[in-house]
Amino acid sequence: MIGTRIAQARKSASLSLRALAQKVEVSSTTIFKYEKEESTPDSTMLIALAEALDVKVAYFFKVNSDIKLTNLEYRKRKLSRKELKSINSKVINLVEKRLELELFYPKAESVKFKVPNGLPKYVQYQYDIDDMANRLREIWNLGENPIADLSEILESKGIKIFMIDESSKNNFDGFAGLANGEQIITISKDWTGDMQRFTLAHELGHLILEGRLDSKIDEEKASDRFAGAFLLPEKALKEKLGEKRKRVEIAELAMIKAEFGVSMQVVFIRANQVKIIGHDYSNSLWKFFKKEGWDKKEPSEVYPSEKVYRFKQFILRAVSEECIVESKGAELLDMSIEKFHNYLMTGI
Ligand SMILES: [Zn+2]
Structure with a gap:
């Protein structure tokens, strides 16, 4: 060894x-x-x-070559064995790099994720999930505003976020699990920002809701509801759309999407959940989106991809404080030494 x-x-x-x-x-x-x-x-x-x-x-x-992924939860389970293997090895590779940096630079170690105290212990109805999301926002001091950088918030709570290249044509859109006991969430680089954010919030939902759901409530659906409620709280949505509406304009959905970083589909699904619009109207919107192919690609501007700064920042600090040499920094970031050197000097 x-x-x-x-x-x-x-x-x-x-x-x-x-x-x-x-x-x-x-x-x-x-x-x-x-x-x-x-x-x-x-x-x-x-x-x-x-x-x-x-x-x-x-x-x-220290041996890092022995990283085990456990408690895995995939958002979609249509992946082949081979795809799963490839995804897992990419994640393990990234986890190794994070752990290696922590070894050279202990300041980069993250806190251990803990579900905060003070959340409702039991969820009987779907609507209670909204309370759970609101309560978490309160405990984490997120206020009512759109959450600008979800990845950074989760990282600061001890959830490591990894972005991997996985072509969007297969069925991967993220998973959560433990890497040697540390909470991680993996998302795909190829997805739009709203999709990545929904996945992050969905996986957060699993962590928060675990052990609290009434047996009648499906955990997948509950995590979806949590994600919507966490990213787009009822109060904020009612400020945008009003208390009750017969119909909404597509442009309104697009505006809320741009502001809150959720898909237009999530906007009208949320509007239905909090009873701004009725079930039938929400359904007709859903059908319309499908007919137009907007369920795959929405007509509005693409919401920008999530960014994870933390790892890079710690590498820069570690280089600057001379805890690692430049070539090590380059290796951890998968950059050539020359490119990394340029990056250090210019930020690009
Ligand atoms: Zn799930």
Whole structure:
């Protein structure tokens, strides 16, 4: 194990066997033997190696290659075994990078996600889910306004967000689970921002509602309702549309979408849930959207993709505080050293 870690750190630091050997004043054969685990460095040598490689000694003992994803919850379950495998390995790769950064730079460690106290313990009716979402907004001090950066809020609560490339033609649109016990949510880069946000809020719904739902309530539907209520609270929606409406303009749906970052479909579904519009009218809108192909691609402007800054920010801080070398930063961000260097200097 130590050997593999020495080799990893050496490659990350872009050092040859010989260069590392020179730094710690042994022969390159000695380093080679360490890496092949034919011999083991003593503690003095480990300290010297750690210094030469810009890592903490603990780095050599920590194994990240053993990340386990558990408690997985997929939003859509139509994925093939092969697709699932590919998604899982992409996520594990990203998790490894996060954990590796935390190793070099403990400030990047996140708090452990906890469902806050003070939420209703029991949900008997669908409508109670709105109360749950409102209460969570209160506890997290989010106010009544649109939530601008959902990913960042969730990250600050200890949920790690990973965005992966997964072409939208397959059925993946996100999952939640635990990576070595830490809460994660994965979303696809390819989806529009409103879709990503709905997925994030839906998965948050599962975490919040777990163990609180009456047995008559379907957890998937409840998580959808939670997502809508969390992103678009009743009070805010009534301010936009009024208390009661016979019909609404498509342009109104588009405006609310742009402001709150939810799809137009979610807007009228919410309007029906909080009884601004009737069930029949909401249904007719649904059919109209389907007929126009708007259930797949809405006519309004695309809502911009979510951004996750946290990981990148910590890498920049770690480089700046000299806890990691530039080449390590580049590796963690999957950038070439040159590109990363330019990025450091210009921000682009
Ligand atoms: Zn779900």
